[in-house]
Amino acid sequence: MDMHPFFRLYYDGFRQMPRWGRIVWTVIVIKLIIMFGVLKVFFFNDTLNTRYDTDAQRTEAVIQDIVDTPTEEDALIKK
């Protein structure tokens, strides 16, 4: 196959990879599938972007969370 030397480097490299390299790459692919295909999709969404549409709404939501409004029940130490 006639290809640019840069791509030939990668092509030959992957084709001639030793067994340990193939196993490691298999593990990488499994890991990336789990991370991006499962964890990111089902568990790790960007909360502020998914819950609110505008920056103004996000600002208000964050301020509500970070400004503490003490009540009579706030007797316990919060950590």
Add this chain to the structure above:
Amino acid sequence: MMQSDITALVDWSRVQFALTAMYHWLFVPLTLGLSFLIAFMETLYVRTGDAKWKHITKFWMRLFGINFAIGVATGLILEFEFGTNWSNYSWFVGDIFGAPLAIEGIMAFFMESTFIAVMFFGWNKVSKRFHLMSTWLTAIGSNLSAVWILVANAWMQDPQGMQFNPDTARHEMVNFWDVFLSHTAVDKFNHTVMSSYMLASVFVIGVSAWYLLHNRERILAKRSILMASIFGLIAALATIYTGDRTARNVARNQPMKFAAMEAHFKGYNAVPLKALGIVGDADKALRDYTGQDDGMVFALEIPEALSWLTNGDGKSFVPGITDLLYGNHTHGILSTQEKIRRGHEAQEALLAYKEAKLAGMPEAEQLRRPFEDQKWMKETFRYFGYGSYYKAGADDKAENVLAVVPPISMTFYSFHIMVFLGFWFTLLFILMIVLVMRGKVHKNRLLLHAAVWSIPLVWICSECGWIVNEVGRQPWIIQDLMNTTQAVTKIDSMSVVMTTVLFGVVFTGLLIAEVGIMLKQIKKGEDAQLEVSPKDGGE
């Protein structure tokens, strides 16, 4: 959300971040250090033409490749967590945190992946010099990409170079160099990479020692031990120097963390350094306003050393935890209660401005003025995070002040384990250099066994350093400005529990598989048998 729910949410979010960060840190230091060791080995091959160096280089490159591949993308999960579990924090820090992380990812991807491909695939395909250059650029690239995340972390410990925008409730970078070149950032980067070089050196020495114990790969082992010991010793001396500088930064910017590192409860002059110790009832010591209770069951102390190390004067005052909690007028230390009061004022100011602006009230402009007043920002807003602990009418000794004390025992023991092991590794490097130069390293089986056992110990040492860094600064996610309760996204804690368990199970399984691959390759050894030359002490 009920208080108990928030506590569970914060705790699980912290546990998840801690586990994922520690998992990520299993691989990074070996990449940082081993990349340079390989570059040195290949340089010797190119300069001398000695084929044995090529074989040695390719062996360690194989292990580097496994570690690098295993560690790939483990840091990305941390970025997932920033967006999901710590969204308030992500918003609050604006572009200060996001930009360095983005640069890290881009730099890591393009520089490392490009030159790593030449490093692994380019033997006999490119010239020796080009291949060597690629190896060096891989090492430099991986270390440079670490700069950015460490700069970001340093900013969290010692926030500088920013201003707060009350309209967006975000911090905006106003001086890049203040962020990039703060003392904390520079010393943190240097200390972290130097300690990573120590880790890589111990790894190489330990694996090589295992070969010598089994009378295998003697040329590889002896040459690798000598090179790693020299590299490791230089790194160890640099680690000690930068560790001292880092501790001084902590004493200045995070005095509570510093006091916890030393389990230093009550401040006084001519403070000794606790070389070893057992922490007693810390809770009782924190409530002892007389200062009689030093909080320790036992301590082996070096007289005046802490005062000397901190201030360069063995007779100087070092504040203790109770000084920081209850204040010390003599030494100009604000009480935590005063910081809480100021933080509350800052939070009320932000809330008042937001409400006035939303309602379109004319006084909104006036309510914005404090956020443009540098004096108010420096003296009041800087304690914004303390406002979360406000309790109306509380005095200086109220229980709420104890919320800002980090876990003392964990910080103390982690710090001392890190330092003790660090000095052991320094001694190991020296002993190995001496024995290799005398041609006797293969005969000292006790030291070889100690070197093998140092492999897990150096990882423990490395992780302890991060525990000190991160646990010691609790409850602050941004020192004084934001605590973990403010920072966490108010989501159902069960989802955090689920992702933590899922992560734990899946990635532990992958880690076991991956370590197995590494061990198999170590047992396999070099590809070719090498003759033992008299120069290497062969028989």
